[in-house]
Amino acid sequence: MTFEFSGKLKTWLMIGMAVGAVALGWTWFNDDELHTRFWSNFLHNSVFFTGIALMAGFFMTASITAWAGWYVVFKRVWESISMYLVIGIPLMLIIGLGIIMHWHHLYHWADPELIDPNSEHFDKIIAGKSGFLNTKWYIGGTLVLGVLWILVLSMIRKKSIAEDAGRDATDYSSHYGIRKWAAIFLPIAGFGSAAMIWQWVMSIDSHWYSTMFAWYTGASWFVSMIAVTILVLQYLKGKGYYQNVTDEHFHDLGKFLFAFSIFWTYLWFSQYMLIWYANVGEETIYFKERVTNYPVLFYGNLLINFIAPFFILMRNDTKRKMGSLGFTAGLVLFGHWIDFFLMIKPGVLHTAHEVTGGHGHHGDHADHAVHEAAEIAHHGAGHGAETAVELGFTIPGFPEVCTFIGFLCLFLFFIFTMLSRAPLTGTNDPYIEESLHHHT
Amino acid sequence: MANTTDIIYGLYNDEEDLIRAVKEAKSAHLEIMDVYTPFPVHGLDPVLGLSESRLHIAGFVYGMLGTLTAFLGMTWIFTKDWPIIFGGKPHWSVPAFIPITFELTVLFASIGMVVTFYIINGLGPGVVNPTIDLRITDDKFCIAFDKKEVDTSKVESFLRSSGASEVHSKTI
Numbered sequence: 001m002t003f004e005f006s007g008k009l010k011t012w013l014m015i016g017m018a019v020g021a022v023a024l025g026w027t028w029f030n031d032d033e034l035h036t037r038f039w040s041n042f043l044h045n046s047v048f049f050t051g052i053a054l055m056a057g058f059f060m061t062a063s064i065t066a067w068a069g070w071y072v073v074f075k076r077v078w079e080s081i082s083m084y085l086v087i088g089i090p091l092m093l094i095i096g097l098g099i100i101m102h103w104h105h106l107y108h109w110a111d112p113e114l115i116d117p118n119s120e121h122f123d124k125i126i127a128g129k130s131g132f133l134n135t136k137w138y139i140g141g142t143l144v145l146g147v148l149w150i151l152v153l154s155m156i157r158k159k160s161i162a163e164d165a166g167r168d169a170t171d172y173s174s175h176y177g178i179r180k181w182a183a184i185f186l187p188i189a190g191f192g193s194a195a196m197i198w199q200w201v202m203s204i205d206s207h208w209y210s211t212m213f214a215w216y217t218g219a220s221w222f223v224s225m226i227a228v229t230i231l232v233l234q235y236l237k238g239k240g241y242y243q244n245v246t247d248e249h250f251h252d253l254g255k256f257l258f259a260f261s262i263f264w265t266y267l268w269f270s271q272y273m274l275i276w277y278a279n280v281g282e283e284t285i286y287f288k289e290r291v292t293n294y295p296v297l298f299y300g301n302l303l304i305n306f307i308a309p310f311f312i313l314m315r316n317d318t319k320r321k322m323g324s325l326g327f328t329a330g331l332v333l334f335g336h337w338i339d340f341f342l343m344i345k346p347g348v349l350h351t352a353h354e355v356t357g358g359h360g361h362h363g364d365h366a367d368h369a370v371h372e373a374a375e376i377a378h379h380g381a382g383h384g385a386e387t388a389v390e391l392g393f394t395i396p397g398f399p400e401v402c403t404f405i406g407f408l409c410l411f412l413f414f415i416f417t418m419l420s421r422a423p424l425t426g427t428n429d430p431y432i433e434e435s436l437h438h439h440t
Numbered sequence: 441m442a443n444t445t446d447i448i449y450g451l452y453n454d455e456e457d458l459i460r461a462v463k464e465a466k467s468a469h470l471e472i473m474d475v476y477t478p479f480p481v482h483g484l485d486p487v488l489g490l491s492e493s494r495l496h497i498a499g500f501v502y503g504m505l506g507t508l509t510a511f512l513g514m515t516w517i518f519t520k521d522w523p524i525i526f527g528g529k530p531h532w533s534v535p536a537f538i539p540i541t542f543e544l545t546v547l548f549a550s551i552g553m554v555v556t557f558y559i560i561n562g563l564g565p566g567v568v569n570p571t572i573d574l575r576i577t578d579d580k581f582c583i584a585f586d587k588k589e590v591d592t593s594k595v596e597s598f599l600r601s602s603g604a605s606e607v608h609s610k611t612i
Contacts, residue, residue, distance in 0.1 A: 273535045279527065314500075316492075439482050 003241055005420040013413040020406005023399040027392070036352040037392045039104035040344055041400055043095055045407035047200050048340050050088030051221035052228055057082030057153045058189045059225065061182035069431030070252055070438045073244050076426065077232055079157045080418035081225065087414055089146030092200065096139035108206035108351040109133040125207050133206060138199050145192040152185045163428045175430050193218055204347035208286045212271035217343070219264040223305070224336040226256045227329040232415065234326050241424055244436055247320045251440045254319030257329060261309040265302070289346050294394055297342050304335030337404055341396055349393045444611050447473060448595055449572055449584035450604030455481045458581040461602035462487050470598060471589040476572060476582040499553045506548025510541040570612040
């Protein structure tokens with residue numbers, strides 16, 4: 001059966017995208033002179049959904065390489081989600097281009113004065129990292145890795161669709177081809193995603209680094225990807241498609257949601273505890289800032305992304321019931337969006353304060369104190385302490401949520417378009433029978 | 441042994457045959473005493489009409505007990521009983537307690553479940569369980585009936601017709 005992307009759904013998704021566009025436009029015109037809020041929202045949502053697409057490709061290829069069969073009945077969903085890279089990578093390239101064109105100041109390291117030894121603003125730490133934290137790496141990495149990811153994943157999708165086209169079901173040659181490309185994709189995606197996470201997200205806090213960061217962010221993306229998969233499958237099943245996706249498949253997806261929520265927490269905690277325990281100023285400043293100025297989001301993050309899925313999905317039956325599973329998937333998807341908010345916004349806000357000298361933000365009395373603290377902490381430490389609540393920075397405001405909706409609708413629009421182009425279930429996949437009779 | 445049971449049992453070569461036979465026995469209202477398999481067979485429990493094990497509920501309780509023991513124990517030790525400063529951290533250092541709390545949760549849950557499982561099933565050191573046929577630990581699937589509960593001739597014909605490769609009687 002092929003999914004028919006109905007006009008009604010299209011209209012709703014277009015309305016969602018329009019809401020997002022209006023929200024982005026509103027933030028652009030009600031922003032500081034650097035358009036910090038606009039660009040950080042843009043980066044936040046671009047990175048979030050690009051990563052989800054990459055993780056779909058990663059998990060799909062990992063499953064192919066592991067000769068897994070259970071997911072085959074809905075493999076088109078992962079193929080479609082992974083193809084969103086076609087949109088996500090250009091969005092990241094716009095951010096990269098923005099660094100060169102000085103459209104934004106999201107990345108502290110992008111300031112050339114910091115790495116000029118003759119400048120009074122010379123920053124030894126950032127200069128030491130400039131071999132990797134530079135525009136060539138940022139844009140080159142995004143371009144080369146992004147294109148590689150897209151090429152390999154579209155190759156897999158093409159072969160997967162060709163497999164169905166009237167071929168003999170005992171001819172496994174295209175499946176062997178898929179398997180080969182999947183194995184090639186794994187190291188490129190594994191190592192490449194780590195490098196790009198450092199560039200895209202971690203380098204916002206240019207002085208700071210963590211060796212756990214790529215894992216932690218990757219886990220966040222992964223959980224979000226599973227959540228999106230569950231929600232898309234539930235929607236399609238409700239619309240009468242995918243009747244062959246049973247409670248057994250949802251049960252396994254629920255297990256992945258549960259397990260990888262715990263995995264995410266494990267990485268989150270490992271990163272936090274090692275930094276807390278070692279108590280080195282340059283490292284603790286990252287958490288000090290978030291615990292002090294973002295307490296609701298900081299603890300809420302753990303509540304939504306660990307406590308809730310852990311206790312809701314612990315039982316067998318909650319993974320099999322559409323209500324509890326769908327609710328948790330939605331909650332966790334939003335929770336990981338918040339997680340990325342916490343990764344991106346504090347550093348961006350700090351950089352903006354530095355660039356504007358603390359006077360750029362509209363009518364904020366705390367800015368002066370912020371700037372002074374930032375000056376003190378500038379060498380070696382990195383971040384000053386914020387004190388005031390700033391909508392869009394210390395908590396997501398209404399425009400942020402609308403921007404999220406906009407990007408989500410763009411993402412879904414793309415996925416549904418991709419889904420409508422090929423039969424939802426591949427009939428000639430060698431593992432299809434196993435998947436149809438899947439039993440957990 | 442004081443209590444012996446006369447049983448009749450059939451051996452099957454395949455788990456699919458076994459499940460099919462169990463279904464037939466259920467629909468023929470033959471009272472199955474027990475089914476023995478060399479490995480866990482998927483889908484056998486619902487066919488046999490067994491209710492879901494409650495062992496995991498016990499496991500959850502044990503786990504919570506472990507969580508509380510570790511967390512409250514460390515809290516008492518490091519704040520009241522013997523406060524020592526480690527690395528300039530406060531006495532009540534929650535992040536440092538988490539790994540141990542996690543470990544004790546797992547330890548309590550796992551050992552508690554194993555002990556509960558052994559007690560419920562009457563297992564323990566020195567217990568000898570009669571094995572109906574040694575091959576059920578290798579490659580045979582067995583359905584056993586208590587002769588007191590069923591009509592032996594009916595069961596025998598059922599076992600033969602449902603694909604059992606062997607039918608035996610035994611006293612255990």
